[in-house]
Amino acid sequence: MTRISTRKWSYPFGCTVLCLTIVVATVKGADVAAVQDLPQLAEAGQFDQVLTSLKSASHRTDDPQVRALIDDLRRYRRHRGGQADLRHEACEQALEDMAKSADEGNLNKALIHAVEAHSLATDPPAVLADETVLALVGRAVESARAAEQAGDWVQALSLYRGLDLLYEDHQVYHDDVKRAARHTRVLQLYAPDRLQQLYLDHAKRLNKGDDPDPITFDDESWQQRFQGVKLTMLWETLVRADRRHVSNTGYRALLRGAIEAVLILVDTDGLADTFASLDDPIKRNAFRNELIAIRNNLDTNNRRMRPSEANNIVRRIVKANNRTLALPERVLVFEMTEGVVGTLDDFSAVIWPHDVDAFSRNTQGKFTGVGISIERRKGQLIVVSPLLDTPAFHAGIKAGDVIATVDGRDTSTWTLDRAVREITGPEGTEVALGIERGGDPDLLVFPIKRAEIVIESIRGWQHDPGDQTKWDYFIDPDLGIGYVRLSQFLPQTADDLDQAINQMQDHRGLNALILDLRFNPGGLLSAAIEVADHFLTDGSIVSTVDAQGKQTSNADAHKHRTHPYFPVVVLINQGAASASEIVAGALQAHGRALIVGTRSFGKGSVQDLYPLDDAKAYLKLTTQYYMLPNGRIIHRNPDSLQWGVEPDLDIDVTNQLVADALEFRQQVDVIRDVDEPADPDAPKPHAADILKEGLDPQLDVALLVLKTRLVAHHIALAQNK
DSSP states (O other), X not given: OOSXXXXXXXXXXXXXXXXXXXXXXXXXXXXXHHHHHXXXXXXTTOHHHHHHHHHHXXXXXXXXXXXXXXXXXXXXXXXXXXXXXXXXXXXXXXXXXXXXXXXXXXHHHHHHHHHHHHHHOSSHHHHHHOHHXXXXXXXXXXXXXXXXXXXXXXXXXXXXXXXXXXXXXXXXXXXXXXXXXXXXXXXXXXXXXXXXXXXXXXXXXXXXXXXXXXXXXXXXXXXXXXXTOOHHHHHHHXXXXXXXXXXXXXXXXXXXXXXXXXXXXXXXXXXXXTOGGGXXXXXXXXXXXXXXXXXXXXXXXXXXXOHHHHHHHHHHHHHHHHHTTOOOHHHHHHHHHHHHHHTTOTTOEEEOGGGHHHHXXXXXXXXXXXXEEEEEETTXXXXXXXXXXXXXXXXTOOTTOEEEEETTEEOTTOOHHHHHHHHOOSTTOEEEEEEEOTTOOSOXXXXXXXXXXEOOOXXXXXXXXXXXXXXXXXXXXXXXXXXXXXXXXXXXXXXXXXXXXXXXXXXXXXXXXXXXXTTOOOBOHHHHHHHXXXXXXXXXXXXXXXXXXXXXXXXXXXXXXXXXXXXXXXXXXXXXXXXXXXXXXXXXXXXXXXXXXXXXXXXXXXXXXXXXXXXXXXXXXXXXXXXXXXXXXXXXXXTOSSOSOOOSEEOXXXXXXXXXXXXXXXXXXXXXXXXXXXXXXXXXXXXXXXXXXXXXXXXXXXXXXXXXXXXXXXXXXHHTO
């Protein structure tokens, strides 16, 4: 009797295999014992031992499945060895480049190289303790402080971000980054020309002798962005934050944040052309002194403030502004409100009237437009790919097309945000895209009627070769291993995932599944619960708790619509957040899936949406934390020592390898014109090359774990005949 079966795995995923000995013998019973251990070895990442065990049983290597697994294991070992050597060489090179850049006085580049060396090192703390790195950090801090004094917020922000990345787990420079980012945001809103010059100066410092590419910002003015902003929105934000935010810090802390935000506006040089009163030192100092006096009074009294007292302070600040600088009330309200939510957490925010439509589009999983994915590259708007079965797809828009005009207007200075705004629009209306395409000397104009576009949250291994509008989900058709990428959690996500699984089941049978949640930022909680519920028969999926850890709600799994059992591996990384972490954490806690990759982001907080000024704007407020079935809170607070979902198999990869894999995957996903002549100098990338070339070690490991399990089961069945 063998332990290997198609039922639920009886041992917990991620268990460390200790004192496990493979006894090589020629008798049948000894071979069976070795086979039983193969899945556990693979789940522990002991692929060399899996390979040794398979090769030791010479009478089994003629089996095609065994032979294929041996070849895969050898390829993985070869890639792993090559990647380790390259990683060591890259780390040494990064340290050399760091020292060279520091000697040349280019501290920004030196920090970039230091961060790279730290991410590549097998002993990251040793990099932070290196005398050369410590000397660089000291110089960078000094230079950042000097940049602040000179009002060069781009340089200060760049240096602080480099330092923050270098000490990411310690968050030593997190507050410095936030401060510099706030000054930069103020310049972008009210003095974009000043900020553009700072960026150009910064680019020249980084690339001496080279002319930097022009910097473009959203062409909307602050007056346009602030349409509909009212004082009532500030007051309602204060009240909601005081009563509902999970931290429950009270009005004093919230008002301190509001005052700090206004002080940043007042103290940022370069805004006099926009607000002439800021050029008057008497008015400026009068307002500044009033703000500091109010702040000092808040600091000296710890008694919990009543709403009426908070309202009086807001009125006092408004009156002080009217007496002195007379900044537009919309500006004062916006800055104070942003300061209030800035004291809370990184996920609480105000969705201002200007942004309500875009916010709704992102959360509903659909919008009205033409259906293209675009990016800005070298000053041009480039079509990455048309989306499946959309107006752009049917009109003949192709990957690589340059969108030179929209309705006859030149796009060379447009930001991506503006391009999206101009191309999207009401359903049934028409937009004309002027396309520059290689091989065509003239501008091609495509009149396209806008339609409802459903965002695709589920993707497969590759496009179906016979029909590019469909996905082929099998990463290993012979063994029946499926692969699904889940990019975000939308209302239709669970149904789309069910459809993909059913398609595999109906086509050739689904024996195992890789669920790729890497770089999935989350989405709807209800969609995450539904997805997890379809893999679990009972037990808790996720619960919510308040700041004291008291449970406030719970979502349980049910047998209804639960998929038949098949082994699952979930891929996560630091880009997997929120709803992704809930799904991965729930499946891990119940032993339903093996988690492979790196620790997830740690965004485990609940945001509730509150209308402001009769739903003309909204406050997205963190009110609770998510807790996994094993009792863990996945949210990362500033003082957290543990956060996110820890993988059962931690497979660390370099940033460069991740970038290369993402770029290659993007090329694989591009929908190409099948009638277009092939370019011999640009061969079409195939999904199989990701495995063949070892571009994605985390995916390699996930696939090897499942292959080992299925092949071990196959061997056991053959031996028991």
